[in-house]
Amino acid sequence: MIEFSHVSKVYKGVKALDEVSFTVGPGSITGFLGPNGAGKSTAMRVLVGLCRATSGSATVLGRPYAELDRPGFQVGTLLDAAAQHPGRTGREILTLGAMTLGLPRSRVDEVLDLVGLSGKESRRTVGGYSLGMRQRLGIGHALLGRPAVLVLDEPANGLDPQGVQWMRGLLRGLSDAGCSVLLSSHLLHEVERVADRIVMIGRGRVLAQGTVEELSRGRGLERTFLDLTAHADRSAA
């Protein structure tokens, strides 16, 4: 369960989030949509304690992230697939993560298998990985502790069509098992296929939220997205 309640964030005069409220329940994949600079990454960073909200509260499993007992087993995050050290191998990165959580080495092999990185690929340094391989590694890292909540910032970026299809199956399986997934993306057609709920933001404000059917309004998510974001821009002008 993820809950944002009236979250605002101001960076030196820039209002990145303005009274953002929404919930991601267990067994839900919520697509988090908004134009560049809308505030998606900021909201995710606030949620996992990487920056502090100016007002309001964001909680995971009923608590602020900083107060979770075992965060590595409760929340999996992928906020920046490029964040890993380029000189480490994929296997080293997952092994470090597994050791930090006190997990056996066998979990590293399970996760590599889950995200489709071969033994050979896992022994290469990340500096030589494609973006899609980094995304797979980042998703694997997020899944190490079998968390109940997943926060993924543009995880489909750079994945090829097979990769996108694989990720769809993976996320559906996780949500069927009760996981709460918050997923930001600019790939509206993909979000339409994988998510059950949508939150659209523009200029830091929630523009609309509901099921994919409600927001598609029989015309597709893209039409609703373009109409709502254009309206938000006109109102701000």
Ligand SMILES: Nc1ncnc2c1ncn2[C@@H]1O[C@H](COP(=O)(O)OP(=O)(O)OP(=O)(O)O)[C@@H](O)[C@H]1O
């Ligand atoms: N550290 C920061 N300092 C100042 N302003 C920031 C900072 N981080 C983000 N912002 C501003 O906050 C607003 C929201 O940015 P954010 O990165 O959250 O948007 P986003 O929806 O994730 O965008 P994108 O789709 O381009 O990744 C933007 O105006 C951005 O310039």
